[in-house]
Amino acid sequence: MDTEKFRNGAAYVGGKFVPFSEAAISVADWGFTRSDAVYDVVHVDDYRFFRLKDHVERFEASMKKRRIDVGLSTQEIEVVLHRVVALSGLSSAYVAMVALRGRPRVVGSRRPEDCTNHLVAYAVPWVDVISKEMQETGATLWISEHPRVPDASVDPAVKNYQWSDLTSALFEAHDHGYETAVLCDAEGFVTEGPGFNVFVVKEGRLVTPDRGALPGITRKTILELCAELGVPHSIGPVSRSDLQSADEVFISSSAGGVMPVRQVSDGGALPGSGGTVFRSIREAYWSAHKRPLFSTPVEAVQA
Amino acid sequence: MDTEKFRNGAAYVGGKFVPFSEAAISVADWGFTRSDAVYDVVHVDDYRFFRLKDHVERFEASMKKRRIDVGLSTQEIEVVLHRVVALSGLSSAYVAMVALRGRPRVVGSRRPEDCTNHLVAYAVPWVDVISKEMQETGATLWISEHPRVPDASVDPAVKNYQWSDLTSALFEAHDHGYETAVLCDAEGFVTEGPGFNVFVVKEGRLVTPDRGALPGITRKTILELCAELGVPHSIGPVSRSDLQSADEVFISSSAGGVMPVRQVSDGGALPGSGGTVFRSIREAYWSAHKRPLFSTPVEAVQA
Numbered sequence: 001m002d003t004e005k006f007r008n009g010a011a012y013v014g015g016k017f018v019p020f021s022e023a024a025i026s027v028a029d030w031g032f033t034r035s036d037a038v039y040d041v042v043h044v045d046d047y048r049f050f051r052l053k054d055h056v057e058r059f060e061a062s063m064k065k066r067r068i069d070v071g072l073s074t075q076e077i078e079v080v081l082h083r084v085v086a087l088s089g090l091s092s093a094y095v096a097m098v099a100l101r102g103r104p105r106v107v108g109s110r111r112p113e114d115c116t117n118h119l120v121a122y123a124v125p126w127v128d129v130i131s132k133e134m135q136e137t138g139a140t141l142w143i144s145e146h147p148r149v150p151d152a153s154v155d156p157a158v159k160n161y162q163w164s165d166l167t168s169a170l171f172e173a174h175d176h177g178y179e180t181a182v183l184c185d186a187e188g189f190v191t192e193g194p195g196f197n198v199f200v201v202k203e204g205r206l207v208t209p210d211r212g213a214l215p216g217i218t219r220k221t222i223l224e225l226c227a228e229l230g231v232p233h234s235i236g237p238v239s240r241s242d243l244q245s246a247d248e249v250f251i252s253s254s255a256g257g258v259m260p261v262r263q264v265s266d267g268g269a270l271p272g273s274g275g276t277v278f279r280s281i282r283e284a285y286w287s288a289h290k291r292p293l294f295s296t297p298v299e300a301v302q303a
Numbered sequence: 304m305d306t307e308k309f310r311n312g313a314a315y316v317g318g319k320f321v322p323f324s325e326a327a328i329s330v331a332d333w334g335f336t337r338s339d340a341v342y343d344v345v346h347v348d349d350y351r352f353f354r355l356k357d358h359v360e361r362f363e364a365s366m367k368k369r370r371i372d373v374g375l376s377t378q379e380i381e382v383v384l385h386r387v388v389a390l391s392g393l394s395s396a397y398v399a400m401v402a403l404r405g406r407p408r409v410v411g412s413r414r415p416e417d418c419t420n421h422l423v424a425y426a427v428p429w430v431d432v433i434s435k436e437m438q439e440t441g442a443t444l445w446i447s448e449h450p451r452v453p454d455a456s457v458d459p460a461v462k463n464y465q466w467s468d469l470t471s472a473l474f475e476a477h478d479h480g481y482e483t484a485v486l487c488d489a490e491g492f493v494t495e496g497p498g499f500n501v502f503v504v505k506e507g508r509l510v511t512p513d514r515g516a517l518p519g520i521t522r523k524t525i526l527e528l529c530a531e532l533g534v535p536h537s538i539g540p541v542s543r544s545d546l547q548s549a550d551e552v553f554i555s556s557s558a559g560g561v562m563p564v565r566q567v568s569d570g571g572a573l574p575g576s577g578g579t580v581f582r583s584i585r586e587a588y589w590s591a592h593k594r595p596l597f598s599t600p601v602e603a604v605q606a
Contacts, residue, residue, distance in 0.1 A: 023331075167337060
C-alpha cells in the first residue's frame with residue numbers, strides 16, 4: 001500500500017479509493033448544483049471512531065428523508081469509512097460521509113428520481129477548529145439579526161450543506177469583531193450556529209434549543225453526561241435574553257467537541273472555560289471517547 | 304484545436320479549459336460543503352448569446368452580495384464564456400458561470416474570508432428541459448404545501464444552488480402525478496418553482512409574483528415584450544387562488560424559455576399553449592433572440 005500518497009487524507013469517490021487531493025465531483029452533480037446532498041462527520045481519535053453507529057444511523061435517516069439511496073448497506077458504508085481512515089494512516093481524523101443526488105440517467109431530465117445517487121467519504125487530518133488558546137479563553141458569540149431558515153422549509157435534522165444563512169451570520173459576526181455567530185428563528189428563539197449546537201447554563205440548569213437545530217451527536221453525548229453528572233438539563237426554548245443573561249454558555253460540534261464562550265453580544269462577561277458546568281462536561285466528554293460503548297477501533301479492512 | 308474532446312461540452316475550472324467530462328471541484332470546496340456559491344446561466348442559440356450582459360451583470364451582483372470575488376473583470380469573465388462556447392463548437396448551448404467560495408488558505412480556518420474564491424464556467428449542448436410535446440400541451444403544476452425559504456433568510460435575488468425546498472416540492476408534485484411544482488411563502492403567496500418564474504393571466508392582465516422569486520432575465524424579457532405588445536402587466540402579489548382561477552398560466556426560465564401550463568392543482572382546465580397571451584409572448588420571445596440589442600455573437604476568442 002502506497003501510504004505516502006494518502007498522507008494528506010484518503011477518499012472514496014465514484015466507487016474508488018483515491019488520495020484526498022484527487023477527491024472531486026462533477027460540476028454538474030446535483031449534489032452541487034442543487035445542494036441535493038446530506039452528510040455526516042465522525043471523529044477518529046487515537047485510532048478509534050467516536051459514536052460511529054450514531055453517526056451512520058443519522059446519516060441513513062438523512063438519506064431516507066431526502067430519498068437518496070447510495071445502494072450500500074449500513075455495513076458497507078462502515079467498511080468504506082474504516083477503509084478511508086486505514087488508508088490515510090491517521091490516528092486522529094475528521095471523517096466525512098456524503099450522499100449526493102448525482103446526475104440524471106436521462107439526458108435533460110429535471111427529475112431527482114432519474115438520478116444515480118452515490119456515496120463520497122473521506123478521512124483528513126484532524127484540525128482543531130477552535131485554537132487551543134480559544135478553547136481556554138472561550139469564543140465570542142454574535143447573536144445574528146439574520147433569521148435561520150425555518151424548520152418547515154428545510155428540516156434542520158437532516159444534516160445538509162445549505163449554509164447560506166449561517167454564512168451570512170458569520171460575516172455579520174466578523175464585521176462586529178466577534179469570532180462566531182448564533183442564529184435565531186423568526187420568533188427570536190435561539191437555534192444553532194454554523195456547525196454547532198448551543199448550551200446555556202443558568203443557576204446550575206443546562207438548556208439547549210429545541211428548534212431550528214441539528215440534534216447533534218455531541219449534543220446528545222453532553223445531555224447523557226449531564227444525566228450521569230447530576231446536572232439538571234433539558235431541550236427547550238432558549239430566548240435571546242436567556243443567552244445574554246446566562247451564567248455559562250458553550251457550544252459543541254463533532255468536529256470540535258465542547259468549546260466555551262467568553263462573551264455573547266450585548267451580554268455580560270462569561271467565565272469561558274472557567275465555568276463549573278463546562279469544566280465537568282468537557283472532562284467527561286473527552287473521557288467518554290475511551291469508553292467501549294462509544295468508540296469503535298479503526299480496522300484495516302479490505303474494501 | 305482538438306474539437307473532438309470538447310464535443311460534449313467545454314469547461315473552465317481552476318484557470319484551465321478542459322473537456323466538460325473532466326470539469327470537477329474538490330469535495331472540500333466550500334462551494335459544495337457550504338453551498339457557498341452563486342451562479343447564472345445564459346442561453347446560446349444559433350451561435351449567439353441571449354442577453355449576455357444582463358446575465359453577467361446579475362452574476363456579478365450575486366457575487367458582490369455574497370462577498371465572493373473571483374478576481375476577474377467583467378470583460379475577463381465574458382472572455383471565458385465566449386471561449387468555452389467556442390471550444391465546444393456548439394451552436395446551441397446551455398452556458399453556466401459559477402463563483403465558488405473555494406477552500407481556506409489557512410488550514411482549519413472556518414472563516415469564509417480566508418478562502419480563495421474561483422470561477423467555474425461551462426458550455427454544454429442545449430437540451431429542451433420541457434419536451435416539444437409538453438411545450439404544446441403544457442405542463443401540470445402542483446401548488447406545494449412546502450413553504451419557500453423566506454427572503455429574509457436567503458435572498459432569492461442571489462441565484463443560488465440551495466434547492467432543498469424546491470426539491471421537496473418536486474417530489475411532492477411527482478407523488479401527486481404532477482410534472483412540476485410552485486411554492487408559496489408562509490403567508491400563502493406564490494413565489495417560484497424549481498428554476499422558473501410563474502405568470503398568471505386573468506382578463507387579459509399579466510401578473511408575476513413580487514416575492515420569494517429570482518428576478519429572472521427571461522421574466523424581465525417577458526415584461527418588456529408585454530409593454531411592446533400592449534399587454535397590461537405587473538409584478539405583484541399572486542395568491543394561491545389567483546393561480547387556481549387564472550385564464551392562463553405559464554412559466555419561464557433561461558434554460559427553457561416560455562412554457563405553458565395546462566393544469567394547476569385544484570384549479571380549472573387551462574388552455575396550455577393555446578392561450579392568446581401565451582402565444583403572442585412565446586412568439587415575441589423567440590423573435591427577440593435575433594435582435595442585436597439582446598444577442599451577442601459567440602467569438603472565437605483566445606483566452
